Ligand code: AMP
């Protein structure tokens with residue numbers, strides 16, 4: 001089996017233009033949470049803020065990683081129960097809320113299936129129907145029991161925060177930018193972007209949405225300020241089986257298999273990075289029709305850009321005038337009502 005991994009760094013391209021004057025600025029790059037993370041900050045204290053941002057990301061990884069021995073999530077998965085910090089407990093409560101709101105399309109208890117497929121790992125494989133059926137009995141929010149300061153899992157169950165942890169981390173770093181008075185900048189945690197303030201010339205940040213058919217290219221650009229843009233897509237991680245079938249990493253918790261979505265990618269634009277991360281994963285699972293009706297019911301919470309398998313780029317009204325795509329290119333840009 002051949003594994004293909006498109007570095008999440010390439011998921012979004014941020015373009016900085018129009019710097020008319022010299023202002024203190026700082027960039028940094030780290031590798032954490034299994035992805036490359038880039039930071040850019042403009043303003044007094046930018047250097048210190050980026051040091052702190054890296055420390056915060058490392059602190060969160062030490063709490064939330066499934067693979068880091070001693071993390072709260074590691075202990076919970078390994079032993080079936082764990083004492084939780086307030087922060088982890090709140091994130092798990094949020095994850096359960098998003099599972100409920102999305103009708104289970106987003107579900108952190110999908111972990112046993114993530115392990116069985118091992119699409120992130122060195123030896124991805126296709127579990128047989130009986131194995132999937134058995135593992136599906138371990139999936140569902142009812143298997144995770146949260147009490148004050150601790151969590152417990154039913155036997156054989158586990159959680160995977162891969163669909164939400166980077167979104168939460170982006171919220172934490174965004175708060176740091178705000179509290180430290182950073183004037184402008186951005187962070188890019190793999191496919192999770194936060195655009196802070198404006199460019200030094202006062203204009204909005206341009207965030208590129210990758211072309212799922214050619215991840216080195218851009219499908220659309222959106223202009224953002226003080227917003228998160230989180231993209232999920234099957235093209236970000238996948239493996240190709242010996243028979244040529246491509247299996248991507250976002251699983252449908254109802255079938256136990258990689259979601260067979262009619263969407264190539266989902267970008268959620270919101271003021272809340274955690275929500276944007278959970279919803280981008282969930283709406284990819286839902287597919288176009290359900291994603292559109294879900295967004296209609298939650299339009300105060302977020303905007304979105306859907307790239308469909310039949311080459312349309314759909315965007316919600318809140319992005320009108322802030323989104324563009326190459327004229328005469330592969331995709332047709334279509335406004336949703
Ligand atoms: P994202 O890139 O944010 O869409 O998250 C995808 C990752 O979350 C996968 O690589 C898995 O680790 C995990 N995952 C897969 N399917 C789901 C799902 N339906 N709900 C929650 N997490 C998932």
Ligand code: MG
Nearest residue numbers: 163277278281
């Ligand atoms: Mg996600």
